[in-house]
Amino acid sequence: MAAPVNTFKRRLLAGDTLIGCWLALADGYAAELMGTAGFDWLVIDGEHAPNDLRSIREQLTALATSDSEPVVRLPVGETWMVKQALDAGAQTLLIPMVDSAEQAAELVRACRYPPNGVRGVGAGLGRATRFSQVTDYIQTADAEICLLLQVESVKGIAALDDILATDGVDGVFIGPADLSTDMGFAGNAEAPEVQETIRDALAKIAAADKAPGILAVTDTPTQRYIDQGARFVAVGTDVGILAGNARRLLQKWKPGA
Ligand SMILES: O=C(O)C(=O)C[C@H](O)[C@@H](O)CO
Numbered sequence: 001m002a003a004p005v006n007t008f009k010r011r012l013l014a015g016d017t018l019i020g021c022w023l024a025l026a027d028g029y030a031a032e033l034m035g036t037a038g039f040d041w042l043v044i045d046g047e048h049a050p051n052d053l054r055s056i057r058e059q060l061t062a063l064a065t066s067d068s069e070p071v072v073r074l075p076v077g078e079t080w081m082v083k084q085a086l087d088a089g090a091q092t093l094l095i096p097m098v099d100s101a102e103q104a105a106e107l108v109r110a111c112r113y114p115p116n117g118v119r120g121v122g123a124g125l126g127r128a129t130r131f132s133q134v135t136d137y138i139q140t141a142d143a144e145i146c147l148l149l150q151v152e153s154v155k156g157i158a159a160l161d162d163i164l165a166t167d168g169v170d171g172v173f174i175g176p177a178d179l180s181t182d183m184g185f186a187g188n189a190e191a192p193e194v195q196e197t198i199r200d201a202l203a204k205i206a207a208a209d210k211a212p213g214i215l216a217v218t219d220t221p222t223q224r225y226i227d228q229g230a231r232f233v234a235v236g237t238d239v240g241i242l243a244g245n246a247r248r249l250l251q252k253w254k255p256g257a
Contacts, residue, residue, distance in 0.1 A: 001133060002140040006091045008041055008069035008232075009146035012171060012211040016040075017226060020071070022215065022237035024049035028058035034238055035066030042068045043234060046085075047075050047096050057088045057127065071148065077103060082110040083120050089127035092146040094173060099155040101162035107149065108168030112142045146170045148213060148232070152178035157197060164208035171211030171232060174201050176221075189221070202228045 011018055020041035023031050026049040034042055044051065044059045051059075056072055063070045072090040074081045077098060085093060095107055109117035121138065123129045129137045147168060151160055152175030163172065176189035176198065185191040189198070198214070205212035206229045213232035216222040222235050250257050 002136045003128075003134055003144045004091065006069070006144040006146050008071070008092050009144065009170060011040070012146070012231060016231070018069075018232045020068075020232060020234040021241075022234050022239075023059065024237055024239045025242070026051045026055050026059075028055070028062040030238060031059035032062035032066075035063045035068050037068075039068045041071050041092075041232065041234075042066075043071045043073050043094060044090075045073045047073050053084050053088060056085065056090070060089050060127065077107050077110075077149075079106070079110040079118060082107065086111065086119065086141075086145065087123045087126040087128050091144050092148065094148045094150060096150045096175065097153065097156075097178070098149040098151055098163060099153055100159050101166050104149055104163045104166040104169055108147060108166060111145045111147050112168070113138055116142065148173055148211075150175050150178075151201065152176075153182045154179075157201060160201060160204055161208075164205060164210055169210060171213050172201075172205045173213035173215075173232070174198055174205075176214065176216070198225075199228050202230055206231075 018040035020043060021039045022043045022045055023034055024045045042063060044056050046056055060070050069092060071092045071094050072085050073094040074085060077095040098104055110119060111117060113119045123137055124132045148171040149169055150173045151157060151163060177187050180189040180191060180194040181187050183194055185194055202212040211231045212229055214225045214230045215234040216225055217236050217240055222233060226233055
């Protein structure tokens with residue numbers, strides 16, 4: 001038996017535009033609920049949400065029967081974290097703060113078994129192999145892993161061509177919050193200089209035959225990024241949906257509260 005087909009990767013390779021949402025509530029029950037909405041992909045955020053490997057695993061399990069492909073964002077791009085997330089059954093990883101081609105190459109190697117990489121062999125103990133039921137896992141796993149790198153700094157943008165030339169990188173996600181802050185605009189991704197940088201980066205990523213991705217939480221930038229060629233686009237966050245609707249509901253019935 002082979003590793004499960006990564007439909008997110010297949011659809012990106014086919015040129016589809018995939019609409020996603022961020023999961024930052026760090027909870028399996030909330031992830032299961034979000035999985036019923038029908039997003040193409042959902043990010044289990046290990047960078048800014050209070051997740052650990054156990055809560056990431058819980059959310060992967062909660063999404064297993066949904067139509068939404070789980071994307072696990074690690075706190076940082078460490079080889080040992082990549083190994084643990086993959087063994088827990090993640091097949092698509094989003095790695096923040098990638099600034100160089102060396103880092104990108106190291107991450108590709110972290111995702112692959114020797115001789116093509118350095119991933120340790122032990123998934124037989126874990127979810128990834130359905131606890132040893134996926135007998136051909138080692139032979140088939142590499143091809144089903146989708147590696148998405150976040151470029152979100154001035155240094156990363158300067159290295160974008162080299163990062164894009166790294167074989168094994170499937171997509172590059174531009175982080176508007178981090179990028180705008182690193183450019184000196186304190187989270188204002190709408191600043192014209194930031195917008196120009198994002199537009200150029202999305203075009204470069206597409207021209208290099210990689211999938212461009214981004215997050216926006218309001219309609220105008222979301223539509224703009226889709227028009228500019230972004231193909232995996234997160235359009236909101238569970239936290240934003242819950243907090244926004246809770247506040248709107250209270251304002252309706254208790255204005256000024
Ligand atoms: O820089 C960004 O933008 C991101 O990396 C996404 C963020 O972490 C965050 O805005 C998620 O809500």
